[in-house]
Structures are given as structure tokens and as C-alpha cells.
Amino acid sequence: MVVEKVSDKKSEFINESYESSSDQSNFLSHISVHAFCITDELCSVMESFKVDHKMDQVDMQITKGSIAEAINIFSESVTPNLLIINIKGDSEEILNSLNPLADVCDTSTKVVIIGDRNDVYLYKELISSGISEYLVEPLSSADIIRVLINIYDISVETVGxxxxxxxxxxxxxxxxxxxxxxxxxxxxxxxxxxxxxxxxxxxxxxxxxxxxxxxxxxxxxxxxxxxxxxxxxxxxxxxxxxxxxxxxxxxxxxxxxxxxxxxxxxxxxxxxxxxxxxxxxxxxxxxxxxxxxxxxxxxxxxxxxxxxxxxxxxxxxxxxxxxxxxxxxxxxxxxxxxxxxxxxxxxxxxxxxxxxxxxxxxxxxxxxxxxxxxxxxxxxxxxxxxxxxxxxxxxxxxxADCVTMNKPKRGIRSKITSFFNRK
Missing domain, CATH: 3.40.50.300 (P-loop containing nucleotide triphosphate hydrolases)
Structure with missing residues (x-):
């Protein structure tokens, strides 16, 4: 199971390998994704992600709701390859809410959490519990695509x-x-x-x-x-x-x-x-x-x-x-x-x-x-x-994004890096 019980603080990071076919170039067409969005802004981002030509064969569903709706739906149905969940609340509330989610997730399902807190403690706890990625709003559809590529270890050369x-x-x-x-x-x-x-x-x-x-x-x-x-x-x-x-x-x-x-x-x-x-x-x-x-x-x-x-x-x-x-x-x-x-x-x-x-x-x-x-x-x-x-x-x-025109970096990785650099 990708999402382990958060109460087990010693749980190791789960990095399940995906048994891909020999033709990784067509891998994106075999992914099912279900996103649960609280905010209208994130719903709009997910709609843009869904219609992007790179995702034209991805099985994508979008539901207005949070983790409670996800738990309710997947208690009676199979979870997708990738589950994206928008969660609000403080760190402990978010971590505790994952316990019932772990009970309904299939072993092959990967989970991405999207929140509004740039919290290093929360990020570490989520990753150590088996969450594939934690992202902070606001996001763009390009951020979601990059996460998909990173999670499934698709090289940049494969998806150019x-x-x-x-x-x-x-x-x-x-x-x-x-x-x-x-x-x-x-x-x-x-x-x-x-x-x-x-x-x-x-x-x-x-x-x-x-x-x-x-x-x-x-x-x-x-x-x-x-x-x-x-x-x-x-x-x-x-x-x-x-x-x-x-x-x-x-x-x-x-x-x-x-x-x-x-x-x-x-x-x-x-x-x-x-x-x-x-x-x-x-x-x-x-x-x-x-x-x-x-x-x-x-x-x-x-x-x-x-x-x-x-x-x-x-x-x-x-x-x-x-x-x-x-x-x-x-x-x-x-x-x-x-x-x-x-x-x-x-x-x-x-x-x-x-x-x-x-x-x-x-x-x-x-x-x-x-x-x-x-x-x-x-x-x-x-x-x-x-x-x-x-x-x-x-x-x-x-x-080629090797340098920027004095534009600020985006995404959780740069934010986390900046936070650690201040320490």
C-alpha cells in the first residue's frame, strides 16, 4: 500500500517501482488519474491538465471535494494509478486524515497531496509515510505534468x-x-x-x-x-x-x-x-x-x-x-x-x-x-x-530551461530548497 499509517513515525519511505512495458514512450496512455479538488482554482488547473495534448490518452477524472469524498468513493471501488487530493487544515489534521485513506487504497496506487501550507515538517512526514509528492498551491497544469513524469520515472527525453x-x-x-x-x-x-x-x-x-x-x-x-x-x-x-x-x-x-x-x-x-x-x-x-x-x-x-x-x-x-x-x-x-x-x-x-x-x-x-x-x-x-x-x-x-530570464522558481521543490537554505 502506498499510504502507510501516519501514526507509525518510523515507517520508511515507500518507493514502489512501476513494472513498465518495454515501450515507455507510450506509458502516459496507461495511467488513470482521479483528482479531488476543494478550490475552484485547482479545479481549473486540473481541467487544463486534462485537456493538455500530452495527456490526451490519460484516463482522468475530477471530483469537487476533499479526502472524505475520496474515502467514500474508494471504499466501494478500485483506486486509480494516481490519486491527487486537495486537503486543507493544519499539519496534524492532514496527517491524521490519511489513516482512513490508507485503508481504501490499492497497493499500486500512488498519492499526491495538494495543500496550502509551505510546511517542511508536513512535507517530511508525508513523504516518510509513502505519499509520492506534496505540492503547495498555487499550481499550474505544467506542475502537475512534471509530478506525473517524476513519480513514474519518465525521462524528460521521453516526454519532450x-x-x-x-x-x-x-x-x-x-x-x-x-x-x-x-x-x-x-x-x-x-x-x-x-x-x-x-x-x-x-x-x-x-x-x-x-x-x-x-x-x-x-x-x-x-x-x-x-x-x-x-x-x-x-x-x-x-x-x-x-x-x-x-x-x-x-x-x-x-x-x-x-x-x-x-x-x-x-x-x-x-x-x-x-x-x-x-x-x-x-x-x-x-x-x-x-x-x-x-x-x-x-x-x-x-x-x-x-x-x-x-x-x-x-x-x-x-x-x-x-x-x-x-x-x-x-x-x-x-x-x-x-x-x-x-x-x-x-x-x-x-x-x-x-x-x-x-x-x-x-x-x-x-x-x-x-x-x-x-x-x-x-x-x-x-x-x-x-x-x-x-x-x-x-x-x-x-x-531549454537551463537558465531563466530572472524569473522566480516555482513549485514545491524550489520552495523546500529555499527553506532549507535559510536554515
């Missing part, structure tokens, strides 16, 4: 991040930024990365990386009922040890009409098998482009310092903030700074109405980018010591 790049308009260099970031993540951070070029008629990934593949992304989109991991592997072009490309056909032999249901099966396979899936999204606003930007873990908007860029960036940021349930996950890249004889809006005046600071500011360098483009190479391959390559390096560390 999807980062979509889009320009505020054509010609601002969004594809160039996406391609260089993909290469830098793979080469500098040594993380398995897949670049997906969704500009089917005009995409440049094949040219930028000097590749001429026989098959491309259209083979996956128009055969989505057949795709699996092995099918996708045959379409990927290996560019380096950690970087694979899913290029566009870049032809006008046909029109490319499809919707979200044609794309998401592909993305689902990629993010389960790579640390990072980088998506080069063309400059259009239709249902699949919107859905993709909404569902991506992070979105990078590349722009230039002009009125069109300002208007379109603001429209994108405002709309995505309304549609997405992810905080601080939209990044702004200002590109082509200092083009001779071209007037520019100052960075401060440009960013003020956007409510966002730039994560990277890239100067105009026709020679460096021109040489890279003409040779089918990335900036770090042409001049690894250049200041622009240093900017890419700094930016991908931010995207």
Missing part, C-alpha cells in the same frame, strides 16, 4: 517539449532562427532534437541544411492513419548526432490542404521520442496553425522593429495569451537590428505595448548569414566564435 517558431510577418527570419536554435540545442546541449518544417510549399529546411531527401513531411501528413514510430523514422533525415530533420516538399505540384487532425498524430509521436520538437510554422492563421501554437509548450515569435511587426506581434501575443493556459511561455526574438538606412522603432517603444521583453536581440549581419545560407550551414558551423552564435547559445539555454 514542443517549441513552435513563427514570424510576425514574412521575411523577418523566423525559419532561420528556428533552424539555428535546433542545431544549437542538439550540438551544445546534446539533446535529441527534431526540426519539423511545416511550410510545405516554400519551406527552406532542406536548403538551409543542404539536404535533398526522397521523402518528407507530406508523406506523414497525408498518411496519418498509418504513421507510427517506425514510419516516422524512415522520413527523418539525420543531420548530426542529435539533430534530425523532417523537411517540407518545397514544391507546387499540389495544393496542401489539411487540418489539425492530420498534424497532431505526427507531433504526438515526435514529442514522445525526442527531447525537443522544434516546429517551423509558416506565416498563416488557420485552424491547424492556431491549434499548434496553442498546444505547443513554448512559442517563439520573431519580428523586426517596424509598425507591421509591432501590430502583428501584439495580435499574436494577445491572442495566444487568451488561448493558452501556460504562463511565461511566449518568447520574443527581435531580428535584423541595424539594417543600413532602414528606420527602426526603439526596442523599448516596441516592447512596451506588447507587455513582453525580448529574449534575444540579433543584429543584422548580411555577410555571416549570407555565407551560412549559401553553404547550407548554421551560424555555429560557419563562425562558432561570432557574437551572433553567442546570442543563439544564450537563447537556447533559456528555451
Amino acid at each position: 517539449k514542443v517549441i513552435s517558431f513563427i514570424g510576425s510577418r514574412g521575411g523577418v527570419g523566423s525559419s532561420t532562427i528556428a533552424h539555428n536554435c535546433s542545431f544549437s540545442i542538439a550540438s551544445i546541449l546534446k539533446m535529441k532534437t527534431v526540426l519539423v518544417d511545416l511550410d510545405l510549399p516554400y519551406g527552406t529546411s532542406n536548403i538551409d541544411f543542404d539536404q535533398d531527401p526522397i521523402k518528407c513531411i507530406s508523406d506523414a501528413i497525408y498518411n496519418n492513419s498509418k504513421i507510427d514510430r517506425f514510419f516516422i523514422d524512415k522520413l527523418l533525415v539525420s543531420y548530426s548526432d542529435n539533430l534530425s530533420l523532417l523537411t517540407s516538399p518545397s514544391t507546387l505540384e499540389r495544393t496542401y490542404d489539411f487540418d489539425s487532425d492530420d498534424i497532431f498524430p505526427l507531433i504526438d509521436i515526435l514529442y514522445r521520442s525526442s527531447s525537443f520538437t522544434i516546429i517551423d510554422v509558416p506565416n498563416l492563421w488557420n485552424s491547424w496553425a492556431r491549434d499548434l501554437l496553442v498546444e505547443s509548450d513554448k512559442v517563439v515569435i520573431t519580428t523586426s522593429l517596424d509598425l507591421t511587426g509591432l501590430r502583428n506581434s501584439k495580435n499574436l501575443i494577445d491572442e495566444l495569451k487568451k488561448l493558452r493556459n501556460k504562463d511565461d511561455s511566449i518568447y520574443l526574438v527581435i531580428n535584423q537590428i541595424g539594417i543600413p538606412k532602414r528606420p527602426e522603432i526603439s526596442i523599448e517603444d516596441f516592447c512596451s505595448p506588447l507587455g513582453i521583453k525580448p529574449s534575444a536581440v540579433i543584429p543584422f549581419d548580411a555577410n555571416l548569414f549570407g555565407i551560412a545560407a549559401n553553404n547550407g550551414k548554421m551560424i555555429s558551423e560557419i563562425n562558432p566564435k561570432s557574437s551572433i552564435n553567442a546570442i543563439f547559445s544564450d537563447f537556447i539555454h533559456i528555451l
